[in-house]
Structures are given as structure tokens and as C-alpha cells.
Amino acid sequence: MPASRRRDEDPRDASPPELGECEDALRRREQMRLLVDQIPFLVWSTDRNLYVTNVLGRLPALPSLEPGRIEKHHIRDVLACEGMTAALGAHERVLHTGKQEGLRAKFHGRCLELEIAPFRSTRGTIAGCIGSAIDVTDRFEAERRLLASQAQLAEAQRVAHVGSFEWDPLSGHVVWSEEQHRIHGLEPGQFAGTAEAVARLIHPEDVPRLRKIMDAAQRERSAFEFDYRVVRPDGSVRILHILGQVVADPSGAIRVVGSSWDVTELREATERLETSVSLLRATLEATADGILVVDTAGRIAAYNDRFLSLWKVPPELAETREDGALLDFVRDQLLDPEEFYGKLQSLYAHPEQESRDVIWFRDGRVFERASRPQRVGARVVGRVFSFHDVTRRETLLRCTKLIADASRLLAALELAPALDGVLRLCLPQLGHTGAVHLVEDGHLELVALVGCKDRSSLPEELEGIIARGDGAAGIAGSEPYLTVPFTVQDRPMGALSFAGAPRHSYDEEQRGLVEELGRRIAWAVDRARLHAANEEALRARDDLLAIAAHEIRGPIMSLQLAVQGMRSGLLPADESPRLLEIMERESRRLGALVEQLLDVNRMRSGHIELDLGPVDLCAVARDVIEQHAGAIAQSQSQVELRAEAAVVGWWDRFRLGQVVTNLLTNALKFGRGKPIEVAVTRVGDEARLTVSDRGIGIEPEKQAGIFEPFERRVSARHYGGLGLGLHIVKSIVEAHGGRVGVASEPGRGTTFSVEMPLEHTA
Amino acid sequence: MTEPERILVVDDDDDIRELLQLVLRARGYDVALARDGLDALHHLATHEPPALILLDLMMPQLDGAKLLEALRKDRRLADVPVVILSGDHTACRMPETASAAMCLVKPVDLHELFDVVQRTASHAH
Numbered sequence: 001m002p003a004s005r006r007r008d009e010d011p012r013d014a015s016p017p018e019l020g021e022c023e024d025a026l027r028r029r030e031q032m033r034l035l036v037d038q039i040p041f042l043v044w045s046t047d048r049n050l051y052v053t054n055v056l057g058r059l060p061a062l063p064s065l066e067p068g069r070i071e072k073h074h075i076r077d078v079l080a081c082e083g084m085t086a087a088l089g090a091h092e093r094v095l096h097t098g099k100q101e102g103l104r105a106k107f108h109g110r111c112l113e114l115e116i117a118p119f120r121s122t123r124g125t126i127a128g129c130i131g132s133a134i135d136v137t138d139r140f141e142a143e144r145r146l147l148a149s150q151a152q153l154a155e156a157q158r159v160a161h162v163g164s165f166e167w168d169p170l171s172g173h174v175v176w177s178e179e180q181h182r183i184h185g186l187e188p189g190q191f192a193g194t195a196e197a198v199a200r201l202i203h204p205e206d207v208p209r210l211r212k213i214m215d216a217a218q219r220e221r222s223a224f225e226f227d228y229r230v231v232r233p234d235g236s237v238r239i240l241h242i243l244g245q246v247v248a249d250p251s252g253a254i255r256v257v258g259s260s261w262d263v264t265e266l267r268e269a270t271e272r273l274e275t276s277v278s279l280l281r282a283t284l285e286a287t288a289d290g291i292l293v294v295d296t297a298g299r300i301a302a303y304n305d306r307f308l309s310l311w312k313v314p315p316e317l318a319e320t321r322e323d324g325a326l327l328d329f330v331r332d333q334l335l336d337p338e339e340f341y342g343k344l345q346s347l348y349a350h351p352e353q354e355s356r357d358v359i360w361f362r363d364g365r366v367f368e369r370a371s372r373p374q375r376v377g378a379r380v381v382g383r384v385f386s387f388h389d390v391t392r393r394e395t396l397l398r399c400t401k402l403i404a405d406a407s408r409l410l411a412a413l414e415l416a417p418a419l420d421g422v423l424r425l426c427l428p429q430l431g432h433t434g435a436v437h438l439v440e441d442g443h444l445e446l447v448a449l450v451g452c453k454d455r456s457s458l459p460e461e462l463e464g465i466i467a468r469g470d471g472a473a474g475i476a477g478s479e480p481y482l483t484v485p486f487t488v489q490d491r492p493m494g495a496l497s498f499a500g501a502p503r504h505s506y507d508e509e510q511r512g513l514v515e516e517l518g519r520r521i522a523w524a525v526d527r528a529r530l531h532a533a534n535e536e537a538l539r540a541r542d543d544l545l546a547i548a549a550h551e552i553r554g555p556i557m558s559l560q561l562a563v564q565g566m567r568s569g570l571l572p573a574d575e576s577p578r579l580l581e582i583m584e585r586e587s588r589r590l591g592a593l594v595e596q597l598l599d600v601n602r603m604r605s606g607h608i609e610l611d612l613g614p615v616d617l618c619a620v621a622r623d624v625i626e627q628h629a630g631a632i633a634q635s636q637s638q639v640e641l642r643a644e645a646a647v648v649g650w651w652d653r654f655r656l657g658q659v660v661t662n663l664l665t666n667a668l669k670f671g672r673g674k675p676i677e678v679a680v681t682r683v684g685d686e687a688r689l690t691v692s693d694r695g696i697g698i699e700p701e702k703q704a705g706i707f708e709p710f711e712r713r714v715s716a717r718h719y720g721g722l723g724l725g726l727h728i729v730k731s732i733v734e735a736h737g738g739r740v741g742v743a744s745e746p747g748r749g750t751t752f753s754v755e756m757p758l759e760h761t762a
Numbered sequence: 763m764t765e766p767e768r769i770l771v772v773d774d775d776d777d778i779r780e781l782l783q784l785v786l787r788a789r790g791y792d793v794a795l796a797r798d799g800l801d802a803l804h805h806l807a808t809h810e811p812p813a814l815i816l817l818d819l820m821m822p823q824l825d826g827a828k829l830l831e832a833l834r835k836d837r838r839l840a841d842v843p844v845v846i847l848s849g850d851h852t853a854c855r856m857p858e859t860a861s862a863a864m865c866l867v868k869p870v871d872l873h874e875l876f877d878v879v880q881r882t883a884s885h886a887h
Contacts, residue, residue: 029801549849550849550850551849553867553868554775554848554849554868555777556868556869557778557847557868557869557870558775558778558781559869560869560870560871560872561778561781561782561785561869561870561872562781564783564785564871564872564873565781565788565872568872570785570788570789571784571785571788572788575784579781579784581780582777582780585777586777598818634776749841752858
């Protein structure tokens with residue numbers, strides 16, 4: 001049996017026993033073909049002229065490359081397609097070089113991988129080509145898509161600055177994405193790809209912590225997320241955030257995978273934000289103002305402790321964040337709640353508005369309130385209120401105004417209405433009752449009273465406390481009181497008192513205010529008194545002048561009558577001596593009157609200068625009596641001097657002469673010619689002078705005023721020239737430290753007495 | 763010959779009394795003197811009413827005003843004219859002195875005095 005058959009021998013020419021073998025071979029070939037037909041694989045052979053001789057297999061996507069269609073065709077025609085010129089070239093090259101070539105080419109939209117190999121004959125010469133093609137379109141597509149998505153990922157990572165990594169703990173091998181490199185400050189390719197290389201980049205302080213977390217994650221096969229710092233090659237420190245997962249594959253091998261991104265700016269921004277918030281909070285708490293922020297929905301967004309303490313709000317209430325509840329709570333504190341709420345309504349209705357106003361409280365607190373809208377961008381999201389306690393300022397203002405108003409009232413000369421007005425100004429600020437006491441005769445007298453239930457006097461207890469004259473404050477009859485004495489140049493003038501302070505006791509500020517008012521009242525009272533004294537002095541001087549003028553008319557009348565009488569020739573010549581005597585006497589009288597006038601004026605202004613020396617009062621009395629011998633004779637009174645031995649003292653001789661003279665002339669004038677007794681005695685260390693007459697006497701009610709310089713009620717001119725003689729006596733005696741006295745009975749007589757210390761002590 | 767008219771001079775000033783007496787006598791009047799109101803009343807009670815009373819107002823023991831009042835009350839003396847000699851302008855305007863015939867303010871000019879006395883003294887007799 002021939003074992004081999006030549007390819008150009010027709011199998012149908014074989015002998016019948018060879019038919020079975022042929023049938024087997026055919027079947028095997030058919031089976032082969034079926035098998036091959038399943039594989040998307042095409043094999044062809046060409047002859048030396050590149051005509052396709054045999055084709056095996058098929059490419060399902062390219063039906064045009066079926067065996068039936070391409071056998072016996074030139075390869076050029078088979079591969080007639082753009083992109084296949086390379087394949088054609090490969091065939092030709094293989095024929096010539098005998099070297100196998102592989103290439104990829106596109107054929108009608110499919111991607112084919114071609115292998116072209118030389119087909120050698122048995123002699124070893126190149127008889128043609130064998131080519132094979134596989135349709136790798138899908139694979140190619142998949143590869144392309146993979147590359148594309150890999151590129152996309154890289155691009156996404158680059159844009160997001162997010163890097164990814166994969167680490168095999170066992171081998172220590174680490175794979176980084178491109179962006180992971182950049183995040184660490186490296187260029188792709190610069191990373192060594194080991195865990196040690198990674199560790200070298202981490203900030204030394206963070207390494208232990210990182211290790212701990214990674215170990216725990218690996219143990220527990222868990223996820224992890226944390227921040228750590230890296231030091232880039234250029235020395236800069238960045239903060240990275242890492243998010244990762246420990247993954248185990250079925251065999252139990254674990255991989256650590258994850259991503260990182262640079263959060264340095266984010267952390268810095270967060271820190272800045274935290275710093276800002278902490279600064280804001282610190283500022284809020286440090287400010288002396290109370291701050292309240294309310295959003296447009298009426299919820300409290302923020303407030304500080306000062307706000308709570310200013311408005312006396314319990315923290316729990318503020319924490320409810322309900323603005324409405326807060327408003328209800330503070331209602332009772334306000335002096336005018338309606339006005340307050342009205343303003344608030346208006347502010348909420350006009351969110352853009354800024355405001356500044358003042359809030360008054362029942363208990364005397366005063367706040368200044370400012371508010372502005374709170375904006376985010378251009379949008380108003382709430383309102384910020386700030387409250388500043390201006391109680392002190394307002395209190396001071398009110399005090400200042402009170403003092404100014406009081407001073408204005410006290411400028412009037414009429415004291416009583418002024419004091420009444422001042423007290424009214426002070427109520428109810430300083431209480432419900434006010435009183436002014438003034439010092440009269442050494443004790444305090446109630447002069448003005450306002451507000452007391454009993455209109456005319458203060459409660460006894462309070463009156464008693466005030467009368468002590470010391471400043472005091474406390475409780476009397478369950479009412480708080482304050483009494484403050486006032487003085488002028490250390491002279492007690494009076495006291496200003498109040499009861500019923502609005503805040504149940506009088507504080508330092510109120511005391512200060514009352515002291516100041518007291519000072520001003522003292523000045524006003526002093527001024528009023530000085531004014532009155534001045535007016536009195538002016539009146540007295542007017543009186544003095546009037547009386548002087550009146551009294552001087554007497555002597556002038558006498559002089560005029562005498563002169564005119566003489567000149568008229570009416571009077572006989574022998575009357576002349578008498579007339580001249582009268583004239584001389586009256587002239588002297590006139591002179592004496594003028595002297596007295598001046599004396600009195602000097603004495604009234606306190607200018608008595610005593611020319612002191614040893615003086616015997618008995619001798620003075622004797623001399624005066626002698627000087628007035630003429631007048632005595634004329635009066636027909638007998639004057640008896642009763643004087644013991646000398647009574648010597650340290651006195652002003654001239655002035656004592658005036659004293660004796662004035663008393664004597666008084667006695668002569670009113671003695672009615674009855675005997676007059678002048679007595680000088682020594683009593684202890686005093687000298688005593690008495691001048692007694694038995695004349696007309698002095699009515700009891702006039703006795704008291706007799707030594708005073710003219711009172712209008714009494715015609716003081718009765719006694720002695722200007723009626724001042726006795727006043728002069730009193731002034732001189734008192735200047736010597738002595739006293740004068742009078743004892744008299746109308747119709748019986750009068751005794752004037754003078755007592756003076758021998759040694760001048762006044 | 764008619765009796766000289768009597769003038770009663772009432773003044774507490776000794777010298778004025780004496781001088782008035784001198785000049786009025788030189789003028790031909792009869793002059794009686796009183797040193798105060800009481801003194802005057804005493805004289806008036808014991809003598810015929812004078813033709814004129816020259817009266818100083820301010821005197822102790824019943825001053826001029828009170829004397830005037832007393833005179834008005836006495837029917838016998840009510841018609842006696844009174845000329846007031848006062849050191850005080852305002853005295854003349856006081857209601858108490860309204861009943862006086864004239865009011866002169868010291869010091870009085872001599873001739874004016876004579877003039878007033880002559881005109882005022884009642885020439886009843």
C-alpha cells in the first residue's frame with residue numbers, strides 16, 4: 001500500500017481497499033474543518049505568485065474572507081482594503097527573505113493580527129506563503145477602552161489632585177498613580193515603589209502613628225482614614241488625607257489600596273476659620289457690651305454673657321433660643337414696654353435699617369441700644385443688637401441737671417419758695433419726702449417740707465435724728481432716710497434730708513448729690529441772710545441819717561432864731577449875752593451830735609479802737625460832773641457822787657468819759673429836777689457804775705430796746721441827742737468786756753448800771 | 763389896750779423854748795412855756811385857753827400827737843389853733859396831725875414864724 005499521496009493526485013483514483021482509507025481521511029478532514037470552522041481563525045496559503053491556494057477557517061466578522069471566495073484569487077485582491085497594503089508588503093517580503101513577519105492591520109473595520117510565514121517545499125525552497133489571521137478587534141477594543149479609562153482615571157486624579165496607591169505588605173511593593181507622585185512632590189518615575197521609600201517621605205513625627213494605624217487596619221482587615229504630613233523633596237510640609245481599605249483575595253493574601261489627597265490648604269483654611277471663630281467668641285465675651293443676634297425667623301443666633309447679665313436673663317432661657325420668650329421675660333423690667341416693643345416691630349419690619357436709641361428701666365438702669373442688619377453677602381439674615389449700660393452716664397446727667405435747676409431756683413432772693421421748689425425737683429428721684437432745716441438760735445428748725453403725708457411735720461423719729469445735726473443714713477419707721485448737714489465756712493447752717501429712697505437705701509452717689517445740693521442751699525441761705533443783714537444795715541443807716549437830720553434841726557433852729565433875732569433888732573441889746581450863750585451851747589451841741597453820729601457809725605461797723613491805760617473811774621465820774629456843772633444847775637437836779645477810794649482799771653479814759661456823760665445827760669433830761677446819784681464801786685474784780693434818777697422812768701416794754709440804736713417802733717429820740725447815747729454806752733462797755741443794765745419804774749425813776757472787768761478781757 | 767394874745771409854746775428843747783419866748787415876746791405876744799404834753803395840759807387846765815399853741819411833736823410823756831387828741835376831746839380847747847413845729851417833714855402828713863392848723867418844719871425862718879403866728883392865732887377876744 002502506498003503510504004503517502006501526492007497532493008495533486010485525485011483521491012478518487014485510488015483502489016477500492018484504499019477507498020476506506022480515503023473515506024477515513026475525508027471524514028477526518030471534515031471533522032478538522034468543522035473544528036477549524038469554529039475558531040475565528042483564518043489560515044491561507046499562497047503560491048509563489050501570491051495566489052491563494054488553500055484557505056482554512058473563517059473569521060465570522062469578515063464573511064468576504066471565506067475560503068470559497070478567496071481561493072485562487074491573488075492576495076492583493078483578497079487584501080484590497082486600506083490598511084492592508086502593509087500586509088501585502090509582508091507577503092512579498094516573506095517570499096523574498098524567508099523570514100516570518102507578524103503585524104496588525106485593520107480590514108473592513110476589524111482589527112486583525114496577521115502572521116505571514118514562508119511555505120517551503122520538500123526541497124527547501126520557498127514555494128509560497130502561509131498566512132494566518134486572528135480577529136482581535138474585541139480584544140483590541142477592550143485594550144483600547146482599558147487604556148482610555150486608565151487615561152481618564154489618571155486625568156481625573158490629576159484634576160482632583162487625588163492619587164491612588166496599592167501596597168502589598170508581604171513584598172513591600174507599592175504602586176502609585178501618577179497623581180500620587182505629584183502629591184508627594186515627585187515626578188512619575190521618581191518613586192522607588194517600596195514601603196521604605198514611602199516611609200522616607202512621611203514627616204518623622206507622624207511615622208509612629210501611621211504605622212500603628214496601618215498595623216491595626218491590616219490585623220482587622222478594616223478601612224482607615226486619617227491625616228498625616230509628608231515632607232516633599234523641596235522641604236515643604238504638606239498635609240495629606242488618606243482613605244484606604246485592606247482587601248483580601250480568596251487565597252488570603254492581602255493588599256492595601258486607597259487614595260490620598262492634599263488637604264494642606266483645607267486644614268489651613270479650617271484652622272483660620274477656627275481661629276476666626278475663637279477670636280469672634282473671645283471678642284464677644286470680652287466686650288463690655290451685651291450682644292444679641294436674632295435671625296429673620298426670630299430665633300436667637302448668638303449672644304454673650306454680658307447680654308445675659310445686663311438683662312438679668314437666666315442662661316436656660318437664652319438657650320431655648322426663642323426670641324419671643326426672651327421678650328416676654330424682660331417686659332416687666334422696662335419703664336415703657338409698649339414703646340420698646342413698638343420700636344422692635346419697626347426694626348424687624350425694616351431689616352435694612354440701623355438704629356441707635358436709649359432704653360429706660362423701672363429700677364433706674366439705662367441702656368444705649370444699637371442694631372444693624374446681619375448680612376451674608378448681600379442678603380439680610382438677621383439683626384445684631386448691642387447694649388451698653390449708660391446708667392452711670394444718665395444718672396450723672398440727671399444729677400447735673402438737678403443741681404443746675406436747683407441752683408437756678410436758689411438764685412432767687414425769696415428763700416422759702418426756692419427751698420420748696422428745690423425739694424420738689426428732688427422727688428421722686430431721692431425719695432417721697434424731702435425736708436430742709438435751718439439753724440436758728442443754735443438748733444435746727446424745719447423750714448421746708450415736701451411730700452410728707454402729714455403736711456406740716458416729719459415723723460418724730462426722723463425729726464429726732466435730723467435734729468442731732470450729724471449726717472446719718474439708715475432706716476426709720478421702716479423707711480430709708482438720709483440727712484446731710486450743710487455748712488458755710490465751718491458754720492453749721494442747716495440740714496437737707498430725704499426719706500423713702502426708690503431703691504430702699506441711699507447709695508454713695510445719692511449722698512454726694514444731697515451734699516452738693518446742701519452746699520448750694522447753704523450758700524443761698526447765707527447769701528439771703530447777708531442780703532437781709534445788708535438791707536437791715538442800709539435801713540439802719542437810712543434811719544440814722546433821717547434821725548440825724550431830724551435831731552440836727554433842733555440846734556439849727558435855735559441858732560437860726562438867735563441869729564435872726566439879733567439881726568432883726570427886735571431883741572433888746574441886754575439879751576445879747578444870753579443869746580450868744582445859747583448860740584455857743586447849741587453850736588457845741590451840734591458838734592457833739594455830729595461826733596455822736598460818726599461814733600455810732602464807726603461802732604456799727606465794729607471799729608471801736610480802745611486807747612487802754614490805767615484809769616480811775618471815780619476820777620472820771622468826778623470830772624464829768626464838774627464839766628456839766630452848768631447843765632446840772634440848769635436842770636435843778638442835785639447830782640451826788642458816791643465814790644469810794646479810787647477804782648482803777650485798764651480802760652480807755654475818753655470812752656469811759658463818754659459813758660458817764662451820756663448817762664448823766666440822760667438823767668438830767670429825764671430826771672425832772674429830782675436828785676441824781678452817780679455811784680462808783682468795786683465788786684470783786686469788776687468796777688460798777690450806776691446813775692440813778694427819780695425822773696419819769698421807762699416803760700417796761702421799752703426797757704429792752706433802750707440800748708439798741710433806734711428801733712422804728714419806739715421813738716428812740718426820747719433819750720439823749722440822737723437816741724444813740726445809750727447805744728454808745730452799751731458799745732463802749734461791751735468793747736471793754738462789760739455789760740450794761742437798766743432798772744426802772746415809770747413815774748419813780750431809772751437806774752442805769754455798768755459793770756466792767758478791771759482787766760480788759762474782751 | 764387889748765391884752766396881748768397868749769401863745770403856749772410846747773417843746774422839750776430848753777433853748778428853743780427860751781428863744782421862742784424871747785422873739786415872740788419881742789413881737790408883743792404873751793408866751794407861756796410847757797416842756798411836754800402833760801405840762802401843757804396842766805397849764806391849759808389852769809389858765810384861759812391861749813390864742814395859739816406852738817407844738818413840737820416829739821416829746822416824752824405824751825407827745826404832740828396825743829396832746830392834739832386830748833385837745834380835740836376837750837370842748838373848751840377844741841377850737842384853739844395849733845401850729846406844729848416839727849423836725850420831720852412827714853409829720854405834717856400824718857392823720858394824727860390833721861387837726862392842726864399849720865405845720866412848720868424846723869428850722870423855721872423867724873419872719874415866716876411871725877407871719878404864721880399872726881395869721882393863725884385866733885382873735886377871739
